[in-house]
Amino acid sequence: MAARTAPRAPGTEDTRTRLLATALRLFSEHGVEGTSLQMIADELGVTKAAVYYHFRAKDEITEAVAEPLLDTLARITEEAAAHRRRGAQIEHLLNGFVDLVVGHRVLVAVFSSDPGVARAVEKTLHHAGNFKERMLAVLTGPDPDVATLVTANVTLAGIALAGGSPELAGVDDDALREHLLITARRMLGRPRPRH
Amino acid sequence: MAARTAPRAPGTEDTRTRLLATALRLFSEHGVEGTSLQMIADELGVTKAAVYYHFRAKDEITEAVAEPLLDTLARITEEAAAHRRRGAQIEHLLNGFVDLVVGHRVLVAVFSSDPGVARAVEKTLHHAGNFKERMLAVLTGPDPDVATLVTANVTLAGIALAGGSPELAGVDDDALREHLLITARRMLGRPRPRH
Numbered sequence: 001m002a003a004r005t006a007p008r009a010p011g012t013e014d015t016r017t018r019l020l021a022t023a024l025r026l027f028s029e030h031g032v033e034g035t036s037l038q039m040i041a042d043e044l045g046v047t048k049a050a051v052y053y054h055f056r057a058k059d060e061i062t063e064a065v066a067e068p069l070l071d072t073l074a075r076i077t078e079e080a081a082a083h084r085r086r087g088a089q090i091e092h093l094l095n096g097f098v099d100l101v102v103g104h105r106v107l108v109a110v111f112s113s114d115p116g117v118a119r120a121v122e123k124t125l126h127h128a129g130n131f132k133e134r135m136l137a138v139l140t141g142p143d144p145d146v147a148t149l150v151t152a153n154v155t156l157a158g159i160a161l162a163g164g165s166p167e168l169a170g171v172d173d174d175a176l177r178e179h180l181l182i183t184a185r186r187m188l189g190r191p192r193p194r195h
Numbered sequence: 196m197a198a199r200t201a202p203r204a205p206g207t208e209d210t211r212t213r214l215l216a217t218a219l220r221l222f223s224e225h226g227v228e229g230t231s232l233q234m235i236a237d238e239l240g241v242t243k244a245a246v247y248y249h250f251r252a253k254d255e256i257t258e259a260v261a262e263p264l265l266d267t268l269a270r271i272t273e274e275a276a277a278h279r280r281r282g283a284q285i286e287h288l289l290n291g292f293v294d295l296v297v298g299h300r301v302l303v304a305v306f307s308s309d310p311g312v313a314r315a316v317e318k319t320l321h322h323a324g325n326f327k328e329r330m331l332a333v334l335t336g337p338d339p340d341v342a343t344l345v346t347a348n349v350t351l352a353g354i355a356l357a358g359g360s361p362e363l364a365g366v367d368d369d370a371l372r373e374h375l376l377i378t379a380r381r382m383l384g385r386p387r388p389r390h
Contacts, residue, residue: 030228031226031227031228031229032226032229033225033226033228033229033230034226034227034228034229035228132362133362136362146366146370146371146374147374147377149362149363149366150357150363150366150371150374150375150378151374151378153353153357153360153362153363154353154354154357154375154378154379154382155353157352157353157355157356157357157360158348158349158350158352158353158354158356158357158382159349159353160352160356161352161353161355161356162345162348162349162352162353165348165352167327167328167331167344167348168344168345168348171341171344171345175341176341176345179341179342179345179346180345180349182342183345183346183349183382184349186381186382186384187349187353187378187381187382189381
């Protein structure tokens, strides 16, 4: 483990993890802006002061929940753009994004749609503002026409939001991954890749 | 005009309309749960008491904003289900839903994704709870397999969320309508209808 810059009391790392898991659950039920620090504290059975020990404000919690997801999206997009062929770029982005959605179904749906998230994250993470634009650019290529732009938007939005939809909660990860990819390729007019 | 059950002060109908328009704008910026009655009053330049004159609680405002939209969705779904052929059912639903999304871009996106809306509306409108299920049922037909269920979910979610996306704000209504329909038909494997 890397050395920490500040000492922490025993058990606080565990509390931090539980706090973020609780925040995520409340975000998905009430939206980010509908979730208060007090609600998070109540759910955890701790005082608001205990929450403040870990995070100074709710935006910091939102950021901590969003950060791994945004980092992964940034990495996937960068890797995708590094491929030479358009087909390989699109396949890389679709596979990475679908994996993320399947692995974090509710999280991605909440963070794709809640207007509170974009603002909270915008303040603190400079790279977050245009990550969707960069994902779209990989899907569309340069100077897209309206048809291409609409299709790319529907594809990303549909995958992100459908992944967390209650009607698909009973579908197992492998089946959801497979069918999201098939749907996305059909939407974008891409052939199934040869292996 | 129909007779009213209670007398209203002059100009109140106009205030109600402005109030709902302001609420919608704040909802799309802050989410439903991130918007308070106080914020709505401040934006309108009126007192909170003036807001309470029209609505007893924020949920009533959410419902008043959502109601025409839900009524339209219920009507479209019912009309679609009344067609005899599956192809005609799907075409009716897609055309109606795309028209709604194009006509109320931000509204549909907010109401498709904000967790606060479903709960506010659920309390008061009995038909709202399963309108998405009924729309999906029209798209999938009875006893759908997983592939069909995933595709229908991605289609509805993608259309609803993409319609309000900032990247498509500059696309005019006719072009957005046309390309959303083309994308949806391709996703569902439907042919372009003959006229």
